[in-house]
Amino acid sequence: MGQTLDGTAVGIGVPRVVIIGAGFGGLRAARALANAPVNVMLLDRTNYHLFQPLLYQVATAGLSPDEIAYPVRAIFRKQKNLEFRMTEVQQVDLAGRRLLTNTGEIPYDTLILAAGGETNYFGLDSVARNSFGLKSLADATRLRNHILRMFELAAQESSPEKCLAMRTFVIAGGGPTGVECAGAISELIRLVLAKDYPRLNFDDVRVILLEGTGRLLPGMPDRLANATVEKLKQKHVEVRFGAQVTGFDGTQVTLKVQDAGGAVPDSRNETLPACTLIWAAGVRAVQLVDSLGVKQGSQGRVLVNSCLQIPEHPEVFVIGDAAFLSTNGDGSKPVPLPMVAPVAMQQAAVAAENIQRHLAGKPLKDFVYKDPGSLATIGRNAAVARLGRWEFKGFIAWVLWLVVHILQLIGFRNRLVVMINWVWDYLFYDRAVRLIE
Amino acid sequence: MGQTLDGTAVGIGVPRVVIIGAGFGGLRAARALANAPVNVMLLDRTNYHLFQPLLYQVATAGLSPDEIAYPVRAIFRKQKNLEFRMTEVQQVDLAGRRLLTNTGEIPYDTLILAAGGETNYFGLDSVARNSFGLKSLADATRLRNHILRMFELAAQESSPEKCLAMRTFVIAGGGPTGVECAGAISELIRLVLAKDYPRLNFDDVRVILLEGTGRLLPGMPDRLANATVEKLKQKHVEVRFGAQVTGFDGTQVTLKVQDAGGAVPDSRNETLPACTLIWAAGVRAVQLVDSLGVKQGSQGRVLVNSCLQIPEHPEVFVIGDAAFLSTNGDGSKPVPLPMVAPVAMQQAAVAAENIQRHLAGKPLKDFVYKDPGSLATIGRNAAVARLGRWEFKGFIAWVLWLVVHILQLIGFRNRLVVMINWVWDYLFYDRAVRLIE
Numbered sequence: 001m002g003q004t005l006d007g008t009a010v011g012i013g014v015p016r017v018v019i020i021g022a023g024f025g026g027l028r029a030a031r032a033l034a035n036a037p038v039n040v041m042l043l044d045r046t047n048y049h050l051f052q053p054l055l056y057q058v059a060t061a062g063l064s065p066d067e068i069a070y071p072v073r074a075i076f077r078k079q080k081n082l083e084f085r086m087t088e089v090q091q092v093d094l095a096g097r098r099l100l101t102n103t104g105e106i107p108y109d110t111l112i113l114a115a116g117g118e119t120n121y122f123g124l125d126s127v128a129r130n131s132f133g134l135k136s137l138a139d140a141t142r143l144r145n146h147i148l149r150m151f152e153l154a155a156q157e158s159s160p161e162k163c164l165a166m167r168t169f170v171i172a173g174g175g176p177t178g179v180e181c182a183g184a185i186s187e188l189i190r191l192v193l194a195k196d197y198p199r200l201n202f203d204d205v206r207v208i209l210l211e212g213t214g215r216l217l218p219g220m221p222d223r224l225a226n227a228t229v230e231k232l233k234q235k236h237v238e239v240r241f242g243a244q245v246t247g248f249d250g251t252q253v254t255l256k257v258q259d260a261g262g263a264v265p266d267s268r269n270e271t272l273p274a275c276t277l278i279w280a281a282g283v284r285a286v287q288l289v290d291s292l293g294v295k296q297g298s299q300g301r302v303l304v305n306s307c308l309q310i311p312e313h314p315e316v317f318v319i320g321d322a323a324f325l326s327t328n329g330d331g332s333k334p335v336p337l338p339m340v341a342p343v344a345m346q347q348a349a350v351a352a353e354n355i356q357r358h359l360a361g362k363p364l365k366d367f368v369y370k371d372p373g374s375l376a377t378i379g380r381n382a383a384v385a386r387l388g389r390w391e392f393k394g395f396i397a398w399v400l401w402l403v404v405h406i407l408q409l410i411g412f413r414n415r416l417v418v419m420i421n422w423v424w425d426y427l428f429y430d431r432a433v434r435l436i437e
Numbered sequence: 438m439g440q441t442l443d444g445t446a447v448g449i450g451v452p453r454v455v456i457i458g459a460g461f462g463g464l465r466a467a468r469a470l471a472n473a474p475v476n477v478m479l480l481d482r483t484n485y486h487l488f489q490p491l492l493y494q495v496a497t498a499g500l501s502p503d504e505i506a507y508p509v510r511a512i513f514r515k516q517k518n519l520e521f522r523m524t525e526v527q528q529v530d531l532a533g534r535r536l537l538t539n540t541g542e543i544p545y546d547t548l549i550l551a552a553g554g555e556t557n558y559f560g561l562d563s564v565a566r567n568s569f570g571l572k573s574l575a576d577a578t579r580l581r582n583h584i585l586r587m588f589e590l591a592a593q594e595s596s597p598e599k600c601l602a603m604r605t606f607v608i609a610g611g612g613p614t615g616v617e618c619a620g621a622i623s624e625l626i627r628l629v630l631a632k633d634y635p636r637l638n639f640d641d642v643r644v645i646l647l648e649g650t651g652r653l654l655p656g657m658p659d660r661l662a663n664a665t666v667e668k669l670k671q672k673h674v675e676v677r678f679g680a681q682v683t684g685f686d687g688t689q690v691t692l693k694v695q696d697a698g699g700a701v702p703d704s705r706n707e708t709l710p711a712c713t714l715i716w717a718a719g720v721r722a723v724q725l726v727d728s729l730g731v732k733q734g735s736q737g738r739v740l741v742n743s744c745l746q747i748p749e750h751p752e753v754f755v756i757g758d759a760a761f762l763s764t765n766g767d768g769s770k771p772v773p774l775p776m777v778a779p780v781a782m783q784q785a786a787v788a789a790e791n792i793q794r795h796l797a798g799k800p801l802k803d804f805v806y807k808d809p810g811s812l813a814t815i816g817r818n819a820a821v822a823r824l825g826r827w828e829f830k831g832f833i834a835w836v837l838w839l840v841v842h843i844l845q846l847i848g849f850r851n852r853l854v855v856m857i858n859w860v861w862d863y864l865f866y867d868r869a870v871r872l873i874e
Contacts, residue, residue, distance in 0.1 A: 047589060047873045066501045066870040073633035074871075083636065086589040086873070103593045137874055152484060152523040156540045196510035199520070413861050413869050417854060424850050432850050433503040434511075436484045436523070437574055 014039050017355060018099065018108035020089050020288075022049050022072045025320035025344030026114035030082055032352030037359060040082040041106065043099075047071055047086045050137060051409055053341070054418075056177065058140035060184040061148070061192075061431040065137045067418050070410040089115070091291055094313050110315050112351055113302070115289070117321030117339050120282030120299065130250040131277040134177060143278065145436045147185065150275055151193055152436070155200050161273065167205045168274035170253050172245045173281030174211030175218065176376040179228060181278055182209040182237045183379040190236060191380075191429040207236065208272070210243040210255070212281070217384070219338060219374040224384040227393045231378045243270075248277045283339050285322040297324030298336055306366040308351050317351040320344030325367065342372050377401045380426065451476050454792060455536065455545035457526050457725075459486050459509045462757035462781030463551035467519055469789030474796060477519040478543065480536075484508055484523045487574060488846055490778070491855075493614065495577035497621040498585070498629075498868040502574045504855050507847040526552070528728055531750050547752050549788055550739070552726070554758030554776050557719030557736065567687040568714040571614060580715065582873045584622065587712055588630055589873070592637050598710065604642045605711035607690050609682045610718030611648030612655065613813040616665060618715055619646040619674045620816040627673060628817075628866040644673065645709070647680040647692070649718070654821070656775060656811040661821040664830045668815045680707075685714045720776050722759040734761030735773055743803040745788050754788040757781030762804065779809050814838045817863065 015038050019026045022044035030042045048069040057063040076082045087101040092111070099106040119133035132143040147169070154166040169189075171182045186207040194202045209216075209232065216239070217225045229239050242258030246269070253272040284299040294310050295303040301324030302310060308323065310316045321339040337343045347367055354364040373387035375397070383397040392400060402422065409415050424430060452475050456463045459481035467479045485506040494500040513519045524538040529548070536543040556570035569580040584606070591603040606626075608619045623644040631639045646653075646669065653676070654662045666676050679695030683706070690709040721736040731747050732740040738761030739747060745760065747753045758776040774780045784804055791801045810824035812834070820834035829837060839859065846852050861867060 047585060047871075064501045064503045065874060066872055069872050071633070071871050077632055077635075085593060086586075087593070103590075137872075141874075148484065149523075153540075156522060156524070195514055196508070198514075411869075413857075413867075417857065420850070420854065420857070430850075432848075434484075434508050435503055435506050435574075437502060437578075 015109040015359065016041060016107070017110045017112065018043065018106060019112040019114060020044075020092075020099070021114035021116055021320075021322075022046075022084075023052070023114060023116045023320065023344065024341040025116070025348040026112070027072075027075065028345045028348035029112050029114060029319065029352045030076065031079070032349055033355065034079050034081065036081070036352070036356050038081065038110075038355070040079075041108075042072065042076070042082060042084045043087050043089060043101070043106070044072060044084075045086070045088045046137075047073070049075065049410060052135070053405060053408075055134055055137070055140045056181045056184055058137065058433075059132075059134060059143040059147075059181065060188045061144055061434040062184070062188075062425055063418060063421055064433045065141060067414050067421070068409070069137060070414060075410065089288060092288070092316075094292060094294075094310075094316065097315065108315075110355055111317065112348075112355075113289070113316060113318040113322055114320050114344065114348065115286045115322050116344075117283045117299075118286050119279060120284035121279065122282055124245070124247060126247045126249055127245060127277065127279060130248050131172075131279040133279050134181065135283075141437065144433070146276060147188070148193075148434055148436045151197055151200070155197055164204060165251055165273040165275050167200075168208070168272070169206065169276045169278070170208045170210060170245075170272060170274045171278045171280060172210045173279070174209060174213070174216040174239075174241075175280060176374075178209055178211070178278075178280035179216055179232070179376050179378060181280060182207055183232060183235055183377065183382070185278075186232075186235045186237050187379045188431050188434075192431045192434070195429075196434075205236075206238060206274075208238045208240060208274075210245060210281075211239070211241050212244045214241050217374075217376055219340075220376070220384060220386055221391055224386065224391055224393055228376065228378060228384055231382045235379050235382075245277070245279075245281065251275055253277050283321065285324075289318075289322055299324075299339070301336070307354055307364040308347055308367055309354075309364075317354070319347035319351050323347065325369075337369055343369060346370065375401050375404060452546040452796065453478060453544070454547045454549065455480065455543060456549040456551060457481075457529075457536070458551035458553055458757075458759075459483075459521075460489070460551060460553045460757065460781065461778040462553075462785040463549070464509075464512065465782045465785035466549050466551060466756065466789045467513065468516070469786055470792065471516050471518065473518070473789070473793045475518065475547075475792065477516075478545075479509065479513070479519060479521045480524050480526060480538070480543070481509060481521075482523070482525045483574075484510070486512060486847060489572070490842060490845075492571055492574070492577045493618045493621055495574065495870075496569075496571060496580040496584075496618065497625045498581055498871040499621070499625075499862055500855060500858055501870045502578060504851050504858070505846070506574060507851060512847065526725060529725070529753075531729060531731075531747075531753065534752065545752075547792055548754065549785075549792075550726070550753060550755045550759055551757050551781065551785065552723045552759050553781075554720045554736075555723050556716060557721035558716065559719055561682070561684060563684045563686055564682060564714065564716060567685050568609075568716040570716050571618065572720075578874065581870070583713060584625070585630075585871055585873045588634055588637070592634055601641060601643075602688055602710040603712050604637075605645070605709070606643065606713045606715070607645045607647060607682075607709060607711045608715045608717060609647045610716070611646060611650070611653040611676075611678075612717060613811075615646055615648070615715075615717035616653055616669070616813050616815060618717060619644055619669060620672055620814065620819070622715075623669075623672045623674050624816045625868050625871075629868045629871070632866075633871075642673075643675060643711075645675045645677060645711075647682060647718075648676070648678050649681045651678050654811075654813055657813070657821060657823055658828055661823060661828055661830055665813065665815060665821055668819045672816050672819075682714070682716075682718065688712055690714050720758065722761075726755075726759055736761075736776070738773070744791055744801040745784055745804055746791075746801075754791070756784035756788050760784065762806075774806055780806060783807065812838050812841060 051068040121128040157163040247254040377383040385392040385397040488505040528537040558565040594600040684691040814820040822829040822834040
């Protein structure tokens with residue numbers, strides 16, 4: 001055993017694999033290297049792995065942050081070849097094979113860049129400033145506090161206009177996050193908060209889901225997308241298609257609305273008084289990758305070859321939301337893989353395998369995505385699911401959604417506590433975490 | 438039914454009782470007035486009731502905030518004569534019988550001031566700026582984040598001096614909060630974090646409990662206080678008596694140390710390199726009461742008569758930490774009641790009864806405190822308890838402590854989830870909420 005420049009004890013000559021990000025991809029890659037002849041250093045800005053698919057439940061007071069976050073160090077206690085560091089990577093020096101972080105320099109032999117995505121505001125500054133994203137725990141608790149505060153303020157507000165804007169919740173983006181968020185907010189308000197505020201009018205509370213295109217849930221078949229619209233309407237969510245947000249000042253959303261139906265598409269501007277805009281309309285690769293100086297595809301994602309490497313820097317693998325795969329491995333035309341957990345996890349496995357293949361002098365493997373399907377829940381007893389060629393909706397899809405998400409959580413305690421909360425909320429129409437912290 | 442000036446529908450002529458604070462006292466008073474011929478308005482800065490005795494467990498990653506906080510509106514859903522408002526009272530206009538708040542004016546006929554206490558820094562500005570109090574949820578999560586961050590930073594620190602200061606935790610104040618906090622921090626570090634940081638030295642981690650006087654736990658008999666010192670030492674907590682903090686700059690605690698033993702007490706100054714100072718050495722009534730312009734006793738507490746009223750303003754009752762009772766009701770010499778939940782709750786019951794007696798034209802009742810005893814836990818299997826003339830220590834006292842605290846929590850879900858966490862932590866030496874948020 002020897003000593004590297006930064007004081008960490010490592011085997012001399014054992015390659016150091018540094019992984020940026022402890023999300024779905026980074027975690028899977030780190031585990032896959034457990035028995036490889038390498039030293040793994042895993043880096044993350046936070047000290048926990050976040051189960052992002054349930055973030056919207058933290059934002060709607062159903063779960064508490066600790067139930068969907070798990071300390072990274074606890075996950076890797078038994079993995080002897082891994083060291084974790086909580087640090088923020090500020091720059092990747094590709095030529096020097098080192099990372100510049102807020103706690104110093106970290107050299108690498110091989111890098112797995114699994115830094116994920118962030119909210120994409122498409123240059124809409126007022127939206128970036130005033131709306132609520134949903135990518136981090138801080139985002140989620142901030143949104144929860146805001147929603148609850150709106151009702152406390154509305155209960156004391158004398159102006160009917162202001163009071164209505166406080167009770168109007170606009171969600172931009174009709175993907176899974178937007179759909180799940182809209183359904184959950186509507187249920188929080190109508191099933192729970194309505195009982196908390198007996199003196200407040202709940203008939204004119206509005207939850208509005210805006211989608212720029214003509215349909216919801218791009219990953220779903222038409223039949224399920226249409227069922228989702230129906231179910232959302234039943235749950236008192238207004239769904240508006242062809243509506244694009246152009247700005248938000250904290251009290252008013254400005255829209256460009258495309259009127260469908262006419263021979264010539266007609267667009268007009270509209271304003272919507274609302275104190276809450278939730279931005280689920282765009283994701284992009286984290287800005288860290290912009291400084292790499294390599295080719296990027298749509299949404300800022302780094303172009304990688306079929307083995308998931310940056311072509312000019314084969315020692316750097318990019319996976320998950322941060323990566324743009326220009327072909328699907330089979331030589332077909334360029335297809336951007338969706339920014340979802342299964343892509344990141346499958347790519348992590350291939351990146352880890354390729355690192356071991358390289359060390360063993362074997363040829364690298366191409367990545368081929370196997371789409372496991374897609375799930376989205378709308379609320380109580382309501383979800384849609386596509387699994388291979390199977391389609392489900394309603395109660396069965398909802399139970400499927402519950403089981404899949406419980407199983408994917410890390411740690412028995414988290415599974416148990418989340419399950420208790422779900423059963424509790426289902427039986428008693430409750431959301432226990434409605435605290436303004 | 439009529440309309441008051443602020444728009445709330447109330448019965449004409451029905452007196453309005455306003456209660457400031459939804460702590461132990463305010464909550465009990467509000468409930469006790471459920472069937473009284475009055476309208477109750479309950480005010481609090483937050484939207485939840487906080488179970489303060491378990492705050493230190495939030496600070497040491499054992500419990501999550503929602504497990505010890507309960508939405509006030511959920512508590513009072515069925516109490517028809519009560520309205521809750523989340524607001525911050527900025528001034529009490531005793532002459533005008535109205536409150537000035539950050540959301541407008543609130544008039545009252547009768548006021549119950551149950552605004553509680555806050556951390557008392559005794560004018561030590563550097564301590565107020567840099568140390569950690571433990572009175573609110575925000576305090577607790579801030580402290581939790583800080584403790585965990587110290588280990589993440591220590592794991593990456595090259596200077597041995599800095600690294601040691603990051604792993605030195607000083608708690609000032611040997612009351613129940615200081616004792617429980619010191620025990621819990623030591624267990625968090627040695628039972629849990631030691632497993633998370635295999636590369637970090639834990640032999641020189643220091644947890645130091647400082648007490649200005651010569652003994653711990655003022656409310657406990659000597660025998661139990663001494664047993665507490667022994668138990669803390671077993672749990673690797675250094676207990677130092679006669680040590681008074683004079684300042685803290687974030688990296689170094691300055692002390693005045695009284696050397697006991699000599700015929701003439703000798704004091705000297707000392708410095709202690711440490712990045713963490715937890716201030717559990719003083720509490721005072723909230724500063725709101727300073728602006729009342731009435732007589733205050735020690736710790737800023739408002740002097741009340743034996744019926745708990747401000748003598749010049751019999752329509753104002755003050756209870757709990759904010760009140761100073763100048764006699765114990767039986768005409769004995771002035772005695773400041775301890776700033777603990779049982780005092781607040783018993784006073785709440787008497788204040789509520791006196792309001793109803795006044796409305797019924799009956800003479801008011803004097804408050805007499807019945808001391809139910811005192812409990813403090815040091816850690817796993819270790820606590821001390823005084824119940825009437827009975828004294829317990831060790832495992833029995835610890836079980837007693839667990840039962841009493843579980844029963845006092847509000848809500849079945851919170852009891853269940855806290856119990857699960859405690860069993861889990863006990864069996865697996867875990868603290869699940871060790872997130873740096």
